[in-house]
Amino acid sequence: xxxxxxxxxxxxxxxxxxxxxxxxxxxxxxxxxxxxxxxxxxxxxxxxxxxxxxxxxxxxxxxxxxxxxxxxxxxxxxxxxxxxxxxxxxxxxxxxxxxxxxxxxxxxxxxxxxxxxxxxxxxxxxxxxxxxxxxxxxxxxxxxxxxxxxxxxxxxx
Numbered sequence: 001x002x003x004x005x006x007x008x009x010x011x012x013x014x015x016x017x018x019x020x021x022x023x024x025x026x027x028x029x030x031x032x033x034x035x036x037x038x039x040x041x042x043x044x045x046x047x048x049x050x051x052x053x054x055x056x057x058x059x060x061x062x063x064x065x066x067x068x069x070x071x072x073x074x075x076x077x078x079x080x081x082x083x084x085x086x087x088x089x090x091x092x093x094x095x096x097x098x099x100x101x102x103x104x105x106x107x108x109x110x111x112x113x114x115x116x117x118x119x120x121x122x123x124x125x126x127x128x129x130x131x132x133x134x135x136x137x138x139x140x141x142x143x144x145x146x147x148x149x150x151x152x153x154x155x156x157x
Contacts, residue, residue, distance in 0.1 A: 012053050013077040016061035017119045023056045026117050030097045031079075031090065031125075053079075066120030076114070076122030087111060087127040088154050104149035108135035109142070111149050 017023040020043055027033050033045035036052055041059050044052035054077075067073050081087045091113060094101065102122075103114040112126035135143045 012055060014055040014057065015074075015077070015117075015119070015121055016064075017056045017058060017117075018061055018064045019118075020056060020058055022118045026099075027054055027056065030093050030099060032093060061119075074121060076124045078112075078124040078126060081125065081127045084111070084127055084154065084157055087113070087125060088157060090125045091151065091154060104151055106145075106147045106149045108145050108147075111154065113149075 036046045037044045042057035045054045105112050110126045110128045137143045
């Protein structure tokens, strides 16, 4: 079987939330996504005027709680920032809001911040390093790793 087309990418994430206003307080007011359109029970958010990168709805989840641990479902939605400065800006926004991180990792190919939104959904905010900087083993194969991300270094760049 042939691999998927190389230009294929994830276009958006659509999350079930318990409370739209609470979710908007995170996705719009802290992270900075722009509200593009609102329907009864749903809001569509964007970076840079795209129709939507993140959609939030309460159609099946209004007033609900997060899924219990040890069940299947979304591990996290990953938001790709264009560069290190933009990722540092995201960290500053979270710090100003007092929003806690679950972790911060350097994967060799990327730098990532891990957290949860108000509904308990996992969120990864990350930036990719240029491909020519990705770590490789002696045979030239990708050699990703997980190391602690230097948050002070991120903020000072």
